[in-house]
Amino acid sequence: MSALENAKNMSVEDILAKTAASGLIEFGVERRAVAEKWNQVNAEREFQTNPIRVVAGLNNADIAGAQLEVLKADPKKVMEGMAIAALAVNAEEMYLYIPAKEAEYAKELEAQAAEYGIQIQTGIINRRASRGGAFHHILTMAALADIFTDSYEPCTYMAVCKDGKMGELQKVSFGTKVADLVGDADVKAIAIGTKLYDASAMDLVIEADTQIGNGVITVYGSKCCMIHETEEVLLAERKQSCGKCTFCREGLIQLHTMVKEITEGQGKKEFTDMMTEIGEAMTFSTPCTMGQTASDFAMGSLNYFANEYEDHIKKKKCANNVCSAFMSIYIDPDLCEGCEECADVCPADAIEGKSGYIHMIDEFECTKCGKCISACENDAIIQTTGRLPKLPTRLTKCGKFKKRH
Numbered sequence: 001m002s003a004l005e006n007a008k009n010m011s012v013e014d015i016l017a018k019t020a021a022s023g024l025i026e027f028g029v030e031r032r033a034v035a036e037k038w039n040q041v042n043a044e045r046e047f048q049t050n051p052i053r054v055v056a057g058l059n060n061a062d063i064a065g066a067q068l069e070v071l072k073a074d075p076k077k078v079m080e081g082m083a084i085a086a087l088a089v090n091a092e093e094m095y096l097y098i099p100a101k102e103a104e105y106a107k108e109l110e111a112q113a114a115e116y117g118i119q120i121q122t123g124i125i126n127r128r129a130s131r132g133g134a135f136h137h138i139l140t141m142a143a144l145a146d147i148f149t150d151s152y153e154p155c156t157y158m159a160v161c162k163d164g165k166m167g168e169l170q171k172v173s174f175g176t177k178v179a180d181l182v183g184d185a186d187v188k189a190i191a192i193g194t195k196l197y198d199a200s201a202m203d204l205v206i207e208a209d210t211q212i213g214n215g216v217i218t219v220y221g222s223k224c225c226m227i228h229e230t231e232e233v234l235l236a237e238r239k240q241s242c243g244k245c246t247f248c249r250e251g252l253i254q255l256h257t258m259v260k261e262i263t264e265g266q267g268k269k270e271f272t273d274m275m276t277e278i279g280e281a282m283t284f285s286t287p288c289t290m291g292q293t294a295s296d297f298a299m300g301s302l303n304y305f306a307n308e309y310e311d312h313i314k315k316k317k318c319a320n321n322v323c324s325a326f327m328s329i330y331i332d333p334d335l336c337e338g339c340e341e342c343a344d345v346c347p348a349d350a351i352e353g354k355s356g357y358i359h360m361i362d363e364f365e366c367t368k369c370g371k372c373i374s375a376c377e378n379d380a381i382i383q384t385t386g387r388l389p390k391l392p393t394r395l396t397k398c399g400k401f402k403k404r405h
Contacts, residue, residue, distance in 0.1 A: 003148035004080040007087055015088045022147045023208070027067075027139035027156065028059040029193070029289040031209050034085075034140060041089045041134050048132035054085045056136045057097030060124040060290040061194055062214040063240050065099050066159040069169045071138050075109060079116045081141030084148055086117075089134050094118040097125045124242055127288045139215075154208060161218040169215070178204045178217060186221040189229075189304065194293040196226075196300025213293065225322035226305040227312055231259045233297045241290050248291030251282040255298050265325035267313035272302055317385050324368040330388050333358045333401040335380035342372035342381060357395045 007015055020035035045052055071078050082094050098106040100123045110120050146152040154174055160167045160181055179202040190201040193213020234256040243249045255278055258271045279295030286292055311317050318326045336358045343351040350366040353359030373381045392401050
């Protein structure tokens, strides 16, 4: 028999007992025993005005969406898990949330979901609309179905992202070291879900109570600027957030604005203390995983890479020359042959010069993209974080400027 058929032959008490005996813990951010969650829903139902619902999806903070592959591989299993959860809490409605970017896939699921009485929604989960119900991760529902066919194997599902490329989602047994998943790599920092660590995270072991968030291990190499990476993560989270909760919306705006100003050379010494205060407040002042975890990466960068914040704010430098605000690009007048190759490739039209004359870069127009550096066969275009040498201020024939030193 199927998982759902087995569950239908059991009482609610037996469903709760079997689930509790399995030790099943909610996947994603909320690491809580599933049976305990159901007991709370049942105990508080008389105080609820909303219909009791079972709501399943990825965590709202999950931008990567890698674990959606479990649903795509076996949607029936996830839907049967939802139906079993509905039996456990006597739910009146069931909703399965699919990320907005997967709208076409959501449509494909509608007919199959309807067979179970499940309604398909797209976007992030609206926790207010279903307050008092049972909220579950997609992986939890798949595991629940396995429990009721006696095929449950305690494990999780994770993918490794290296060099910006996402690897395949894989089943990971508890007790596996992060280093075994990452393999050989240049590691400066590691993010496990939303949480950022330094390279020591390679020694961490994935256990049943480990908060793995979206299940993605992201590897950052030695050439990364962790302030720049933090700015990119915060920007992505701002786009993901629904903006309805003040602490999430305003907290993300303020964190992102400060980090962006730091990467642009406008950081102030008080920023780090302000960021810590805002980040800590966000974790307990928002109702969903988006706001609860949105500051995790920024807090990790402050904790493990304080030296990089000091470099950017006090010393006005980016150690790996990633943040362009701290870089200058100039044309060495002794090496320039006036070939015009650099001017031809400059997308900002920031290079002045003509054939046979020393070229000059307008630092206010230059976007520091580096295309001119690659185009120059004479290695005359220099990128530096130090002081600039004496340079021409008007068009000068090649070979003439050095006589004026």
